[in-house]
Amino acid sequence: MRKEFEIIGVRGVLKALQDTRKNTEVIREAYLSHGRQLTVNPLSSFLRFPDKPLCRIIALPAFINDSDRKTGIKWISSFPGNKQHGLARASAVLILNDYETGYPEVCMEGSLISAARTAASAVLAAETVFEGNFESASIGFCGAGFISQHILRHFVGNGWKIGKVRVFDQFSEASNRFQDEMKTEGIEDLEIVDSSSELIRSSDIIVFATDALKPHVFDAGLFSHNPLVLHISLRDLGVEVISQAVNITDDINHAVREGTSLHLTKQEVGHQDFIKGTLFDLLSEAKLPSRQAPVIFSPFGLGVLDIALASHVLQIARAQKLSVKIEDFFT
Secondary structure (H helix, E strand, C coil), rough: CCCCCCEEEHHHHHHHHHCHHHHHHHHHHHHHHHHCCCCCCCCCCCEEECCCEEEEEEEEEEEECCCCEEEEEEEEEECHHHHHHCCCCCEEEEEECCCCCCEEEEEEEEEEHHHHHHHHHHHHHHHHHHHHHCCCCCEEEEECHHHHHHHHHHHHHHCCCCCCEEEECHHHHHHHHHHHHHHCCCCCEECCCCHHHHHHHHCEEEECCCCCCCCCECCCCHHHHCEEECCCCCCCEEEHHHHCHHHHHEEEEHHCCCCHHHHHHHHCCCCCEEEEEHHHHHHHHHCCCCCCEEEEEEEECCCHHHHHHHHHHHHHHHHHHCCEEEEECCC
């Protein structure tokens, strides 16, 4: 039996991910499969470099034991210095394997899949916490990069009627690019603010999508209006903020490690009782968190989400002939 190998580049992946509602539904099903223990999701493996402390490459293998038996790995790098040379901070490839033979069957551009699964996860958490009331929430983005753009697109694509969008980035040119890019997509009511403090105080939903390697927001009083915080970058919030909030994550064993804010808080207070559950708990048990305190969703980012969305991309790519087949790749 001769095995073909397929490649799907950025254009094919982008076309396959246009339906943000479908992306979100795929991610919902992946969370439910994971919560029902129908997955194998090893801890992410971090490759770091002695002379490049800000850089890393992460391997995320995973398996979803559903009818299609999806399996594969995402290999994603983060090199913040790339931005000085006009390159994206993150780059990635994603490989899916055939479950019966183990053969790799497709390699696809992975940074778009990673961004889309992150965005869909964030919007799914917001939809769950807000119980379908999407009419007038104001959203603030701390960090004006690639991930924030995708999150905002998924909010809009999923039908949110956003009252106001605010953005803060330590680099003003990044905020300006974010504003210009979003305006081309019809988002006019977008304000650039001067500080993260101003952003936090004025937003119902706050998205942290930064390059932070350690906490930089320590004032719990900034969150006294009890917003929903989508803590995508995981390391922005100090112990004071985390310990006074209702904390939700995707998988506790994954999230309380690698110097995340949840990890640092556990080390400081000696327990993890401040984590009240997972997104699966909210989705499956309809036990919504109390809104008498800030709600912080800190998703570590599970490989099963990447594999689920990549399988969706592969299905569309094959149907629309977006992949390139290489017949002599294997011996």
